[in-house]
Amino acid sequence: xxxxxxxxxxxxxxxxxxxxxxxLCWEGLARGLHLPSYVLPAVSDILAGVWSKRALLSEAxxxxxxxxxxxxGLGCLVGIGLAVAITMLPVLRTVILxxxxxxxAVPVVGYSxxxxxxxxxxxxxxxxxxxxxxxxxxxxxxxxxxDRVDRRAVDLMRSxxxxxxxxxxxxxxxxxxxxxxxxxxxSTVRSVIIAIITEMLGxxxxxxxVIYQAVLQIDFVQVWSAIFVASAASLSFFGLIGLLERKIxxxx
Amino acid sequence: xxxxxxxxxxxxxxxxGLRPGRLPGWMRKTAxxxxxxxxxxLLWEGSVQLFGIRPAYLPRLSAILAAMAATPRAYLDGFLRxxxxxxxxxxxxxxxxxxxxxxxxxLRALREMIFPIFVVSQTIPVIAFGALVVLWFGNTLLAxxxxxxxxxxxxxxxxxxxxxETVDPKLVALMKxxxxxxxxxxxxxxxxxxxxxxxxxxRLASxxxxxxxxxxxxxxxxxxxxxxxxxxxxxxxxxxLWGALLAAALLGTGFYAVVAAAERRLxxxxxxx
Numbered sequence: 001x002x003x004x005x006x007x008x009x010x011x012x013x014x015x016x017x018x019x020x021x022x023x024l025c026w027e028g029l030a031r032g033l034h035l036p037s038y039v040l041p042a043v044s045d046i047l048a049g050v051w052s053k054r055a056l057l058s059e060a061x062x063x064x065x066x067x068x069x070x071x072x073g074l075g076c077l078v079g080i081g082l083a084v085a086i087t088m089l090p091v092l093r094t095v096i097l098x099x100x101x102x103x104x105a106v107p108v109v110g111y112s113x114x115x116x117x118x119x120x121x122x123x124x125x126x127x128x129x130x131x132x133x134x135x136x137x138x139x140x141x142x143x144x145x146x147d148r149v150d151r152r153a154v155d156l157m158r159s160x161x162x163x164x165x166x167x168x169x170x171x172x173x174x175x176x177x178x179x180x181x182x183x184x185x186x187s188t189v190r191s192v193i194i195a196i197i198t199e200m201l202g203x204x205x206x207x208x209x210v211i212y213q214a215v216l217q218i219d220f221v222q223v224w225s226a227i228f229v230a231s232a233a234s235l236s237f238f239g240l241i242g243l244l245e246r247k248i249x250x251x252x
Numbered sequence: 253x254x255x256x257x258x259x260x261x262x263x264x265x266x267x268x269g270l271r272p273g274r275l276p277g278w279m280r281k282t283a284x285x286x287x288x289x290x291x292x293x294l295l296w297e298g299s300v301q302l303f304g305i306r307p308a309y310l311p312r313l314s315a316i317l318a319a320m321a322a323t324p325r326a327y328l329d330g331f332l333r334x335x336x337x338x339x340x341x342x343x344x345x346x347x348x349x350x351x352x353x354x355x356x357x358x359l360r361a362l363r364e365m366i367f368p369i370f371v372v373s374q375t376i377p378v379i380a381f382g383a384l385v386v387l388w389f390g391n392t393l394l395a396x397x398x399x400x401x402x403x404x405x406x407x408x409x410x411x412x413x414x415x416x417e418t419v420d421p422k423l424v425a426l427m428k429x430x431x432x433x434x435x436x437x438x439x440x441x442x443x444x445x446x447x448x449x450x451x452x453x454x455r456l457a458s459x460x461x462x463x464x465x466x467x468x469x470x471x472x473x474x475x476x477x478x479x480x481x482x483x484x485x486x487x488x489x490x491x492x493l494w495g496a497l498l499a500a501a502l503l504g505t506g507f508y509a510v511v512a513a514a515e516r517r518l519x520x521x522x523x524x525x
Contacts, residue, residue, distance in 0.1 A: 011364045018365030038387060102292065105501040107463040110477075113485035114493050118309065189375050196377040197467065201485070208379060215383045227380045234375035 038220045049225040056210065057229045064195050064206040065233055067123050071130025072191040076184055078131065079138030087146045087172060088164060100139060108133045112198045121202035129198045134187040141183025145176025181245040188241050192234040207233075311491045320495045326480065331499050334477040337393055337465035338507065341400020345461065346454055348401070349408025353446075354438070356409070357416040374406050378467055386471040396473075400464030404457040411453035415446025451515040458511045462504050477503065 023043050029035065030042035037045070050057060082100075086093045112129055119125035149172050157167050199208025207230045214222035296313045299305070307315070320327050356363035382399050389395035419442050427437055469478030477500050484493035 014361060014364035015368040018369055021365070022369055098288070102501075105505045106497050107459060107466060107500060107504055109463050109467055110481060110497055110500045113481045114490070114497065117485060117488060117490065117493070192375075193377045193379075197379045200379050201470070201482075208377070211377075211380045211383065220384075220387075223380060223383060227376055230377050230380065231372060231375045235372065238375070 038218065041221045041224055045221055046224040046228060049221040050228055053222065053225055057207075057225060060205060060207045060210045060226070061229050061233050063123075064192065064199065064208065064230070065237070067126040067199075067206065068130055068191040068195040068237070070123075071127040071195065072134050072187065074127065075131040075134025075187065075191070076138050079135040079140075079183075080142050080180065082135070082139050083142035083146055084168065086143060088168065100136060103132075104136050108136075108194065109197055112201055116198070116202055122204065126195045126198045126203070126206070130191045130194050133194045134191050137187045137190070138180070138183045141186075142176055142180045145179030146172050148179070149175050178249055181241075181248065185238065185241045185245055188237045189234045192230065192237060196230060308490055311494055316491055316494045316498065319491045320498070326475075327495065327499055329475045330477045330480050330496070331503060333393070333475045334462070334465050334469070334500075335503060335507075337396040337468065337476070338400055338461045338503070340393070340397035341464055342404055342457060342461040342507075344397065345401040345404025345457060346408050349405040349453070349457075350412050350450060352405070353409045353412025353416065353450075356413050357442075363413075370406060370409065373402075378403060378464065379470075382468055382471055386468070391472055395471075396465050396468035396476075399468040400461040403460040403464040407453040407456050407460070408450065411449040412446055415449030416442050418449070419445045448519050451511070451519055455508060455511050455515070458507045459504060462500070462507065466500065 026040070027043050030040050030045075035041075041049075082096055086096055108129070111132065112125075115125050115129050115132075119128055153171055154167060157171055162170070195206065196208035196211070199206040200212045203209040207226050211223055211226045211230075214220070214226065293313055296310075300310055300312045356367065378399060381402060385398050385402075386395045389398060423441055424437065427441055432440070465476070466478035466481070469476040470482055473479050477496055480496035480499070481493065484490070484496055
């Protein structure tokens, strides 16, 4: 945690300094060497591009975020549900775990052509893709968390007559929560990226579609503008879930 | 750090599921693997027949294999091309990740300045980055390798740093008191301690580099698994699509298994797994 979210003020200052230096170098390089925009547009040009295309970009970002959020929610539900099911009925483990691993053997982006054929090029195919990518990560981290429970604590609760459900609810889920939420936090960035990748193969709108169109029109300021917006969207989604995580895990 | 460390945890579980149990003798392992594959193949073939699943959703395995056998050249060429892109990107990303991890460990100021930028760089959708890389490097093997590199270096950096930080300071003090140089400290204590963490990241990176290579090929190329996937999608040829998916699965699991085997040889002392 310490490296990603530096806590001391010195670390924050250095982080800001690094970002400022990067922007200055970028701007200086692009302006000083008169780099053509297809090589590297200046940061100021990109920000101007974001502002001038704000209507288009915000609509596209909304479209992509809708796909990412719905898919993310679905994926989390499926992932957590499967992990809980396996913990409640250990018999399922021998079926679900190999199946999940086999499905995951293909890199998830490999499925996007197939999913596009099955679900069409509307929003549904992107939601399915995001859900697939998210559910696997959340499933594995939830399972790791649920399995981490101290055997003796389970035995203790059982000796007081607690059933499986109450052990799950009062012991296993709270124990699993840190890992589960960490898995959910990692998945946020992935969900936006997967939505954008799938949009590129075929969509009616969204950031991926904007990027692809801009590439075809050789409008690289717009490519970079869309990248900036996508990056900002991912970061705010990441920050939101991170904030939720700190609220829920108040004891950490 | 938060991104990488959880990813490694996740990856650990994936490995536990993927790897056959620690049975004595590689023959038993192979037999179990083959048995598992055979059962999967039978289930696939059987359920398609039994439930009458339309080939548009899931074709019979035998039909897919027959289609692959009919044009082995395209699949073989694609497989080798994607393999080359994956390997180059993986090697470059792994080496860069370890070196930068060491540099970040040694120079705290550098790390605090650059690490946040690395984190932000990972939120750039690879597809957008890919468009630029293809423009910079042309539609070459190198461009795809660069995309694979971009996806690979971050988890390796994070876990190298994480591993180096787990080194017991008392051991460092002990070695220093015997007059160990910085280099000896690094090679004999710090890197070996970090190695298990680095390998967790390398296993994750093996899958990610394949993703990078496949996505890179979507920007236009003539050979590669990604190209096969796209062509099959445009012609709505589901059988060919599944054939390309099988090739990707073979490449992905094969590469993963090689990295995991290297890990078992090099990190023989690790109690994990």
